[in-house]
Structure formats: C-alpha cells, structure tokens
Amino acid sequence: MLTCKEASRLVSESLDRSLDLRERLSLKVHLMMCTGCTQFNRQMTHLRKLTKQYAAGAFTEAADEAKPPPAP
Template sequence: MLSCKEVTRLLSESQDRELTLFEGLQLRMHLAMCKGCANFDRQMKFLRKASRQYAASVSRADRNDRSD
C-alpha cells in the first residue's frame, strides 16, 4: 500500500511519463480511499491547465497589443 508521500510523487510523475499498469492500479486504489490525495490529484491537473492557459495568455497579449 502506497503512502500519501509516495502517491504525490507518482502523481507528479504521471504528468511527465506513462505510469506502469501496476503503478496506476496502486494509485487508483489509494485515491479511492484517501480524500486528501484525491484533492491533491485534482489540484495537480488544475495546475497544469492553469499553466497552459498562462502560456496562451502570453501569446494573446501579443494580439491585443496590435494597433492595426
């Protein structure tokens, strides 16, 4: 059984590489039972979405600057 600490590390890595089947299974089991880690999981996905949106806003600001 994975600890919360191990789960946070795996959830971080899941954003950078494909987890193995076993890792994914262990993760899902833990998340089903642990509310704190389930919240953390949603927050990590949100952080990625927010960063992408931030990147997009950098390019958008470019178009807003245009005077033509």
C-alpha cells in the same frame, strides 16, 4: 500500500510519463481511500491548465479587463 508522499509522486509523474500497470493500480487503490490525494490529483489537472493559460498570455487579458473604462 502507498504513502501519500509516494502517491503524490506518482500523480506528478503521471503528468510526465506513462505509469506501469502496478503503479496505476496501487495509485487507484490509494486514491479510493484518500481524500487528500484525491484533491491533489484534481488540483494537478487545474494547475496544468492554469499554467498553460498563463503561458498563452491569459494574465495580460485579465489585466486589461480589470482596467477602468477609458476616459472620454
């Protein structure tokens, strides 16, 4: 039985390498029973997406949108 520390490590490593069958199964079983790690797993998807957007310059466009309208 995985601990949350181990499960979160496997979630993280799944973003960097293919997990083997045993790792995939034990993670799946853990996620079915653990809401914290299920949230962690979802958040990792969001974190990756947000980080990619940051690196594509999304933060500069956001800054532009937040500026007051130009003076006439």
